[in-house]
Amino acid sequence: MQQVFARPQSLKDVQTHFCPGCHHGTVHRLVAEALDQFGVQDRTIGVASVGCSVFLYGYFDIDVVEAPHGRAPAVATGVKRAKPESFVFTYQGDGDLAAIGTAEIIHAANRGEDITVIFVNNTTYGMTGGQMAPTTLVGQKTSTSPYGRDKKKDGSPIRMAELLAQLGGVAYSARVAVDSPKHVLEAKKIIKRAFQYQVEGKGFSFVEVLASCPTNWGVSPLVANARIAEELIPYFPLGVVRDDERDNEA
Amino acid sequence: MSKRLFVKGNEAAAMGAIEAGCRYYFGYPITPQSDIPEYLSREFPALSGEFIQAESEVGAINMLLGASACGVRAMTSSSSPGISLKQEGISYMAGAELPGVIINISRSGPGLGGIDASQSDYFQSVKGGGHGGYRIGVLAPNSVQEMYDLTMLAFDLADRYRTPVMVLGDSVIGQMKEALVPNPRPVCTLPEKGWAVRGKGDGEQRVVKSLFLGDGELEAHNWSLYAKYQEMKEKECLSEEFQTDDATLLVTAFGSVARIAHTAVTMAREAGLKVGLFRPITLFPFPEQALAQAAGRAGRVLDIELNTGQMVEDVRLTVGAGIPVAFYGRPPGAGSLPSPEELFEVIKKHYV
Numbered sequence: 001m002q003q004v005f006a007r008p009q010s011l012k013d014v015q016t017h018f019c020p021g022c023h024h025g026t027v028h029r030l031v032a033e034a035l036d037q038f039g040v041q042d043r044t045i046g047v048a049s050v051g052c053s054v055f056l057y058g059y060f061d062i063d064v065v066e067a068p069h070g071r072a073p074a075v076a077t078g079v080k081r082a083k084p085e086s087f088v089f090t091y092q093g094d095g096d097l098a099a100i101g102t103a104e105i106i107h108a109a110n111r112g113e114d115i116t117v118i119f120v121n122n123t124t125y126g127m128t129g130g131q132m133a134p135t136t137l138v139g140q141k142t143s144t145s146p147y148g149r150d151k152k153k154d155g156s157p158i159r160m161a162e163l164l165a166q167l168g169g170v171a172y173s174a175r176v177a178v179d180s181p182k183h184v185l186e187a188k189k190i191i192k193r194a195f196q197y198q199v200e201g202k203g204f205s206f207v208e209v210l211a212s213c214p215t216n217w218g219v220s221p222l223v224a225n226a227r228i229a230e231e232l233i234p235y236f237p238l239g240v241v242r243d244d245e246r247d248n249e250a
Numbered sequence: 251m252s253k254r255l256f257v258k259g260n261e262a263a264a265m266g267a268i269e270a271g272c273r274y275y276f277g278y279p280i281t282p283q284s285d286i287p288e289y290l291s292r293e294f295p296a297l298s299g300e301f302i303q304a305e306s307e308v309g310a311i312n313m314l315l316g317a318s319a320c321g322v323r324a325m326t327s328s329s330s331p332g333i334s335l336k337q338e339g340i341s342y343m344a345g346a347e348l349p350g351v352i353i354n355i356s357r358s359g360p361g362l363g364g365i366d367a368s369q370s371d372y373f374q375s376v377k378g379g380g381h382g383g384y385r386i387g388v389l390a391p392n393s394v395q396e397m398y399d400l401t402m403l404a405f406d407l408a409d410r411y412r413t414p415v416m417v418l419g420d421s422v423i424g425q426m427k428e429a430l431v432p433n434p435r436p437v438c439t440l441p442e443k444g445w446a447v448r449g450k451g452d453g454e455q456r457v458v459k460s461l462f463l464g465d466g467e468l469e470a471h472n473w474s475l476y477a478k479y480q481e482m483k484e485k486e487c488l489s490e491e492f493q494t495d496d497a498t499l500l501v502t503a504f505g506s507v508a509r510i511a512h513t514a515v516t517m518a519r520e521a522g523l524k525v526g527l528f529r530p531i532t533l534f535p536f537p538e539q540a541l542a543q544a545a546g547r548a549g550r551v552l553d554i555e556l557n558t559g560q561m562v563e564d565v566r567l568t569v570g571a572g573i574p575v576a577f578y579g580r581p582p583g584a585g586s587l588p589s590p591e592e593l594f595e596v597i598k599k600h601y602v
C-alpha cells in the first residue's frame with residue numbers, strides 16, 4: 001500500500017507541550033517538511049529563541065543552539081559565519097523578534113546574512129501568560145492591556161514582513177497564515193521558497209506566520225482560527241512582500 | 251627566536267589572538283580598545299577570517315556565542331560600558347559551557363565615566379558579572395608582552411574548561427607601546443569539542459543550551475559548573491612575586507598599577523626597606539595559595555588598586571584575620587593615575 005502521509009524525518013516522534021489549538025505544531029511540521037524536501041536535515045543548525053518555541057530541540061531532530069531572548073539572528077549570524085556550509089534557521093515569536101530582538105533582526109537582515117527566519121506572530125507573549133506584544137492589535141485585550149491596546153499610549157502593531165522587506169540585505173520576505181487548509185498549503189510553498197533562497201546561497205529570507213494562541217486569547221481553537229481570518233489578516237495582509245528573483249524578472 | 255616588535259598593547263592582544271588561531275571576531279567600537287577591531291579588520295581578510303562590526307555589544311556577544319557553539323576559536327573585545335551590555339551573553343555562554351575570549355580594555359565609571367585607566371570592574375569581572383552563579387576565567391596583563399601571551403592563554407583555558415575567559419586590561423596597558431616578542435603559540439593538548447553543533451549528519455543530535463527544567467537537572471548543572479571552577483582554582487592560578495622572600499611588607503596589585511607599584515617597590519628596596527610585590531595574573535582563579543604563603547612570610551599587606559577597594563576583599567579573605575591588610579586606592583578619572591613616588595610615600599607610611 002502506498003503511504004501518502006507520514007511524519008517528516010526532521011521531526012522527532014514525540015508529543016509536544018503546545019496547548020490545544022496552538023499553531024506551533026503545524027508550523028514545526030511545515031518547517032520540517034521543507035528541511036526534508038531540500039535534504040538538509042543533516043547539515044542544519046536551528047537557533048531556538050525564548051518563548052513557547054524554546055523547546056525546538058525537543059521536536060526537531062537537528063542540531064540546535066539556544067539563543068537568549070531576541071538574540072537568535074545574532075547567534076545565527078555567528079553560526080553561519082563559522083559554518084557557511086550549514087543550513088541555518090531561527091524560529092522566533094513576536095515578543096522575541098519584534099520587541100526585545102528588534103536590533104538583532106534588523107541588522108542580520110540588513111547584512112543579508114544567508115539564513116532563514118521563521119517568525120511566528122500570535123499577537124501576544126505566549127509563554128509568559130498573554131501580555132501585550134508589539135504585534136497586539138489596537139483594542140486587543142491582554143493581561144497587560146486589560147482595557148485594550150491604546151494606539152496613543154502603546155503605538156500600533158508592527159508589520160515586520162513589510163518593515164524588513166525595505167532593507168537591502170533581504171532577498172525574500174512574506175507573510176502566511178495556517179488557520180485553514182488552503183492557507184497551510186500556501187504557507188508550505190512559501191516556507192520552501194524561503195529555504196530555497198538559502199539553499200542556493202542567495203541571501204536573507206523571512207517568513208512571518210500568523211498563528212493562534214487560543215489559551216492566551218481566551219477562546220476555543222475554532223474561534224481563534226476565525227479571529228485570524230477576521231481580525232489578523234485584514235491588518236497583517238498575507239502574501240509575498242519581496243521576492244528578489246521574481247521582482248528582478250518583472 | 252622571534253624578532254622584537256614595538257607595538258601597542260591592544261595590537262599585541264589582536265596579534266596574540268591570531269597566533270592562537272582565532273579567525274572570528276565580533277565587536278562594536280568603543281574607546282580605548284578600538285585598535286583591536288581595527289587591527290583584525292585589516293589582517294583577517296588575508297587569513298580568511300570573519301570580522302563583523304556588530305550592531306551592538308549585545309549583537310557581538312551573541313555572534314560570539316553562535317560561532318563558539320560551532321567549535322571555532324572566536325572572540326570579542328570591548329570596554330567597561332560595552333562589557334556591561336555583554337553580560338547577558340556571557341551568562342548564557344557560561345551556562346551553555348561555551349568557550350570564547352572577551353578582551354576588556356576597561357575604562358572608568360560608573361555610567362559613562364571617562365576613558366581613563368581604571369580597575370573598577372574587578373568585581374564585575376571576577377564575581378560573575380551577569381545573572382546566575384557562574385565565574386569566568388579572568389587574566390590581568392601588566393605589559394604589552396602579556397597582552398599577547400595571556401590572550402593566547404585565554405583561548406587555551408577557554409577550550410580546556412569550556413568557559414568564557416576575559417583578558418582584563420585598561421587604557422594604560424592597551425594604549426602603551428613597548429617591546430613585544432611575538433612567540434609562537436604554546437603547544438598543548440586540548441579536549442575534543444564533541445559538544446559543538448555541526449549539522450548532525452548521521453550522528454546524534456547536539457544541542458547547545460542553558461535551559462534545564464527537569465527535576466534536579468539545573469542543580470546538578472550548577473554543581474558541575476562549581477566543580478569546574480574548583481578545578482581551575484587547583485590548576486590554573488598564576489601570579490608573579492618580586493622581592494617577596496625577605497619582605498616584611500607585601501604589596502599586592504594587579505595589571506597596570508602593579509607596574510607602577512613595581513617601581514615603587516624598587517625605590518623602597520633602594521631605600522633599604524624590605525618590601526615585596528605580589529601580582530595576581532589570574533584574577534579568577536585567584537592565586538590564594540601563593541598569596542597566603544607570601545603574606546604569611548611578610549606578616550603585613552598593603553593592597554593598591556585603581557579603585558576604592560575591590561581586590562582587597564579577596565586579599566583579606568585569603569590572608570585571614572591575623573594579617574593586617576591596608577588599602578590604598580585611586581578611583582578613576584583624569585589625573586588620578588598615581589606616580590611611583592606617590593606609591594613609595596604610601597609604602598613608607600605603612601612600613602613598620
